[in-house]
Amino acid sequence: xxxxxxxxxxxxxxxxxxxxxxxxxxxxxxxxxxxxxxxxxxxxxxxxxxxxxxxxxxxxxxxxxxxxxxxxxxxxxxxxxxxxxxxxxxxxxxxxxxxx
Amino acid sequence: xxxxxxxxxxxxxxxxxxxxxxxxxxxxxxxxxxxxxxxxxxxxxxxxxxxxxxxxxxxxxxxxxxxxxxxxxxxxxxxxxxxxxxxxxxxxxxxxxxxxxxxxxxxxxxxxxxxxxxxxxxxxxxxxxxxxxxxxxxxxxxxxxxxxxxxxxxxxxxxxxxxxxxxxxxxxxxxxxxxxxxxxxxxxxxxxxxxxxxxxxxxxxxxxxxxxxxxxxxxxxxxxxxxxxxxxxxxxxxxxxxxxxxxxxxxxxxxxxxxxxxxxxxxxxxxxxxxxxxxxxxxxxxxxxxxxxxxxxxxxxxxxxxxxxxxxxxxxxxxxxxxxxxxxxxxxxxxxxxxxxxxxxxxxxxxxxxxxxxxxxxxxxxxxxxxxxxxxxxxxxxxxxxxxxxxxxxxxxxxxxxxxxxxxxxxxx
Ligand SMILES: Cc1cc2nc3c(=O)[nH]c(=O)nc-3n(C[C@H](O)[C@H](O)[C@H](O)COP(=O)(O)OP(=O)(O)OC[C@H]3O[C@@H](n4cnc5c(N)ncnc54)[C@H](O)[C@@H]3O)c2cc1C
Numbered sequence: 001x002x003x004x005x006x007x008x009x010x011x012x013x014x015x016x017x018x019x020x021x022x023x024x025x026x027x028x029x030x031x032x033x034x035x036x037x038x039x040x041x042x043x044x045x046x047x048x049x050x051x052x053x054x055x056x057x058x059x060x061x062x063x064x065x066x067x068x069x070x071x072x073x074x075x076x077x078x079x080x081x082x083x084x085x086x087x088x089x090x091x092x093x094x095x096x097x098x099x100x
Numbered sequence: 101x102x103x104x105x106x107x108x109x110x111x112x113x114x115x116x117x118x119x120x121x122x123x124x125x126x127x128x129x130x131x132x133x134x135x136x137x138x139x140x141x142x143x144x145x146x147x148x149x150x151x152x153x154x155x156x157x158x159x160x161x162x163x164x165x166x167x168x169x170x171x172x173x174x175x176x177x178x179x180x181x182x183x184x185x186x187x188x189x190x191x192x193x194x195x196x197x198x199x200x201x202x203x204x205x206x207x208x209x210x211x212x213x214x215x216x217x218x219x220x221x222x223x224x225x226x227x228x229x230x231x232x233x234x235x236x237x238x239x240x241x242x243x244x245x246x247x248x249x250x251x252x253x254x255x256x257x258x259x260x261x262x263x264x265x266x267x268x269x270x271x272x273x274x275x276x277x278x279x280x281x282x283x284x285x286x287x288x289x290x291x292x293x294x295x296x297x298x299x300x301x302x303x304x305x306x307x308x309x310x311x312x313x314x315x316x317x318x319x320x321x322x323x324x325x326x327x328x329x330x331x332x333x334x335x336x337x338x339x340x341x342x343x344x345x346x347x348x349x350x351x352x353x354x355x356x357x358x359x360x361x362x363x364x365x366x367x368x369x370x371x372x373x374x375x376x377x378x379x380x381x382x383x384x385x386x387x388x389x390x391x392x393x394x395x396x397x398x399x400x401x402x403x404x405x406x407x408x409x410x411x412x413x414x415x416x417x418x419x420x421x422x423x424x425x426x427x428x429x430x431x432x433x434x435x436x437x438x439x440x441x442x443x444x445x446x447x448x449x450x451x452x453x454x455x456x457x458x459x460x461x462x463x464x465x466x467x468x469x470x471x472x473x474x475x476x477x478x479x480x481x482x483x484x485x486x487x488x489x490x491x492x493x494x495x496x497x498x499x500x501x502x503x504x505x506x507x508x509x510x511x512x513x
Contacts, residue, residue: 001407015407019397038498042349042440046338048400070352071400 002073004055007080008062020054023065023084029091050076119289120165120298127297129325130158132479133317135304135340137161138170139280139465140332140457142287143472144479145296152480155295159288160319162303166284169334170465172402172434174357174381174391174513175280176370177466178215179240180231180272182508185491186443187238189470192488194240194274196469204286208278211384213368215275216245216253220264220375227507228270241273256366261418264375275370277381283468307344313452314344328453330475335400335435337445337458346449348458349497350437353394354401355462356408358431360423362386371419372513378415379513388426390416391513394436394462402433436461441502442509446471446492447478447485455479456494463509 002014022044027036045051048071055078056063065084067076108114132148134141137159148154161167177197179190201208219225228244235242247259250269259266288298299321308316308323316325331340338350363386372379377393392412395405409431417424438461439445445459457475460467470488477486485493491503 002405015396035498038500039347042497043347044338044349044351045342046350046352046398047342048339070398073399073401073403 004066004075005078006057006062007064007078009057009060012057016058018056018058020056020063023052023054026089046070119285120292123299124297126158126299126302126319126321126324129327130297131156131327132158132330133304133324133326133328134159134330134332135317136168136331136333137165137284137288137298137300138168138332138334139166139284139287139468140170140334140460140471140475141330142284142291142298143468144330144332144457144475145298145472146287146291146294147472147476148479149291149294149296152476154480157291157296158324159291159296159298160302160304160317161298161300164300165288165298166281169434169436169460170284170468171281172357172432173280173465174379174389175277175465176215176379176381176513177210177276177278178272178370179238179274179466180215180217180235180242180270180508181505182227182231182234183443183503183505184234184238185503186505186508187234187240189488189492190466191235191238191240191274193467193470194276196473197276197278197466200278200283200286200469204290206282206286206289208282208286209384210276210278212274212276213370213381214253215272215370215372216250217270217272218250218266218371218373218375219268219270220266220373222267224375225268228268231270231508235272243271243273245269245271253369254367254371256420256422257371258419258421261376264418277370277383280465283465287468287472304340309344309451312450314454326453328455328479330455330457330479332457332471332475334458334460334464335437337437337456341449341456341458344449344451344454346451346454346456346494348445348494349440350445350459351398352400352435353398353438354403354433355391355394355436356404356412356431356433357389357391358404358409358412358428359383359390360388360426361429363388363426373415373419374507376415376418378412378419380416380419387429388423394438400435402435404431404433438462440497442505443503444471444492445494446474446489447494448483449494452483455483461509463513 066078306318367382370381439459
């Protein structure tokens with residue numbers, strides 16, 4: 001079994017984790033165009049090389065970041081998202097009532 | 101006895117039939133450059149030559165013919181998808197497959213054995229009813245069957261695996277298999293006969309772009325000018341698209357499969373369970389092939405893992421308990437280019453003369469003939485996508501018009 005070094009729970013079997021996609025900067029949903037939002041939601045680089053990715057430890061619902069080589073599957077480093085997100089992230093899209 | 105046969109029998113040197121002409125030097129320019137010598141690329145070249153009289157074509161393959169996913173798949177051919185766009189497209193492909201041996205004058209061992217998919221929940225039963233109706237509507241042969249009928253079709257199947265008793269089945273009479281490398285070689289040979297050049301060990305490494313057009317491709321054997329380019333490179337689709345700045349929602353995942361020692365024939369239909377993430381079939385050599393879902397996270401690698409073997413075989417043994425003592429003979433994997441809606445990306449790209457046949461993920465072998473046919477139409481018409489592939493355009497993600505086949509593809513074949 002491949003081991004994922006979880007920043008919170010220590011080394012665990014990788015089957016305890018869920019992959020959450022590449023780390024990408026989120027555009028401001030209130031001001032960006034539909035095309036920019038679609039690009040953010042769907043598209044990805046899908047490169048070969050060291051990529052920073054989101055991962056979650058299922059049992060503790062803990063999200064963290066991992067630097068992984070997408071060709072050799074080597075995990076170089078895992079770390080808490082607070083290293084990247086130094087401020088709280090809020091979603092600016094105003095809540096709207098849906099009328100049908 | 102015909103004279104030719106007598107002469108052949110008595111001659112001291114038997115004439116050797118040449119499948120592919122010996123490799124030559126690359127020319128400096130081609131009308132069409134096709135990147136990828138898998139089934140899709142070769143079929144595109146063949147139909148361009150056959151129906152459109154375009155023969156100044158180079159198929160560039162970085163390794164050897166059919167060494168990609170074309171010869172790594174489990175060869176399931178079917179059309180029982182969920183959406184009308186999907187079913188119409190795959191049903192056409194199944195039709196073309198049926199005539200392929202004749203067309204090639206070469207036996208691709210097309211074997212129509214029917215495919216049985218098992219429902220273990222009420223929700224799946226409902227989805228099956230819809231799939232049966234959509235499939236019939238587009239000329240496919242599919243019906244719902246009950247436990248008794250399943251028992252008659254596959255007497256060795258365990259109808260009560262653990263916590264997931266089988267409720268009903270989707271019986272797709274058109275379900276089939278074919279020898280996958282024969283499909284690649286059939287297209288290659290017939291394309292070469294018509295003047296298409298197939299260059300193995302020729303990797304496209306970069307592009308020359310001028311005024312929104314690809315004017316040349318750079319290979320390890322030099323740069324060649326091109327009228328237009330088709331990319332059909334499956335698992336590595338993103339790597340080429342990244343070089344051209346084409347953004348797409350493709351993730352590359354390994355897909356693993358394995359095969360046992362041979363057994364006496366006991367299993368005619370292809371049997372698949374999406375709840376157990378497993379499908380099982382017996383080859384004409386008697387071996388049992390197991391396939392399932394993709395790996396849990398992306399990777400450009402064709403290694404096999406113990407994790408997947410354990411989970412896949414646990415499911416296979418639930419379905420066929422007597423297989424617990426079978427010995428595995430081989431295991432392998434391919435890198436598959438997965439899209440979020442489990443439909444391909446076919447058609448134009450943001451570059452004027454660069455055409456995409458990508459996002460084929462874990463289900464593209466069955467589409468080989470229709471991909472070749474429609475991509476040839478697209479190229480020959482200078483970029484008018486035929487109706488069959490319009491719904492699969494790359495733009496569907498930015499216009500939020502996905503073609504969701506997840507429910508019909510989840511067991512990945
Ligand atoms: C284990 C497994 C099981 C599967 N089972 C099924 C199934 O049962 N039914 C089904 O319908 N589908 C199945 N599939 C999916 C199917 O195999 C693929 O979708 C299909 O074969 C894709 O064909 P292709 O010709 O596009 O790609 P490939 O056959 O992979 O051909 C692409 C070629 O491009 C070459 N290439 C890549 N980059 C370059 C470059 N830069 N320059 C030159 N050449 C390049 C590669 O070497 C390769 O030979 C399965 C896949 C796998 C891995």
